[in-house]
Amino acid sequence: MNEASDLRLVVLGAAAGGGLPQWNCGCLNCTMARDPASAVRPQTQSSLAVSLDGEAWAVFNASPDIRQQIQNNRSLQPRRLRHTPIKSVVLTNGDIDHLAGLLDLREKQAFAVFATGAVSRILADNSIFGVLDPDLVSRKNIAIEEPFSPLPGLEARLFAVPGKVPLFLEGGEPDLNVEGENTVGIELRAATRRVYYIPGCGTLTDGLAARLRDADALFFDGTLFNDDEMIATGTGRKTGRRMGHMPIAGEGGSLDALAALNIRKKVYVHINNTNPIWRPGSERAYVESRGFDVGFDGMEVQL
Secondary structure (H helix, E strand, O other): OOOOOOOEEEEEEOEOOOOEOOOOOOOHHHHHHOOOOOOOOOEOEOEEEEEOOOOOEEEEOOOOOHHHHHHHOHHHOOOOOOOOOEEEEEOOEOOHHHHHHHHHHOOOOOEEEEEOHHHHHHHHHOHHHHHOOOOOEEEEEOOOOOOEEEEOOEEEEEEEOOEOOOHHHOOOOOOOOEOOOOEEEEEEEEOOEEEEEEOOOOOOOHHHHHHHOOOOEEEEEOOOOOOOHHHHHOOOOOOOHHHOOOOOOOOOOHHHHHHOOOOOOEEEEOEOOOOHHHOOOHHHHHHHHOOEEEOOOOOEEEO
8 A cells, every 4th residue: 555645534514314404393403503703613424434545436325315415525526527536435334325426426427336235125125215226336244354445546345333224224123233234334444543433332242342442543332421312402202322322421322432542633524413412512612622623514534
C-alpha cells in the first residue's frame, strides 16, 4: 500500500433512518432543523465515503438520500458526460436507510456492490433491485473476515457485530445481539492506518472492544443518547436496544465503553432525530468533553 496516500473519510449522512428532520415529526430537534435561524442543521441518512486519492471513492451504505449527498459533495459528482467517481458500494446491513439508495444509482453506470450473503439475498429476493444492470453493476458476496478491496490500495473486512435482522424481516420478537451476517462493521486498512465504521451495534462485546483498541478512527452507532429516549419523547414505543442499537449514555452505554480504548478519533454517526446531542446543551457538551465528535453531513476526517 502507498504510504503517501491520504485516507479521506467524508460523512455523507450523519442521521439515522428518516434523517433530520423526519418528514412526519414535530419533536424539538426536527422543529429546530426546519428553522434556518436555529443551531440545528438538517442531516441526511447514514452513509460514509472513503478515498485514497480524491478521485476514486467507495461509499459505505447507500442511503435513500444519496442523490442529495452526491449533490452536496463535489468529489462524488461526474467529471464528464457519463461518469461517476463512485467505484463501489459496501453495505453493513439490509436496513432501508442503508440500501434503498441503490435504486438511485440505476442509470447504466458501472460499480461494484459488496455485501454479506445475508444482505445479498435481500437484494436478490427483491426484484426491484433488478434495475441495477447486472452487466454493469457486479454484486460480490463477502464472507465474514474475508479481506477485499473496495478501492485499489484499500483493504477492507466485514466483521459481525451484535444486531438483528432488518425491521421488515422481523417475525414476532427477533433475536437481539445476534452476531452473524445481518449486521456487520467494516474495518479499513491503508498503510499503517486502521479505521472502523459501525453504524449499528447492539452491544460492545469484549471481542469487539479488543478489535477497536488503538484504532486511528472510529465512526460508531450514536442512534440514541438514552435507551428509553423514544419512549420518553413520545416518538416511539421501543428502546434503543430493542431496535438493535446500544445507547450512548447509561449503564452499558457506548460512551464509557469506547472511551477506554485509546481510539485516536471517535465520531458518533447514525444519530436519531430525537437525540439531544444534535443541539447545544449538556448532553452534547458531555459527549464532547469525553473526546467524542458528533458527526454531521460533510464532516471530513483525513489521516
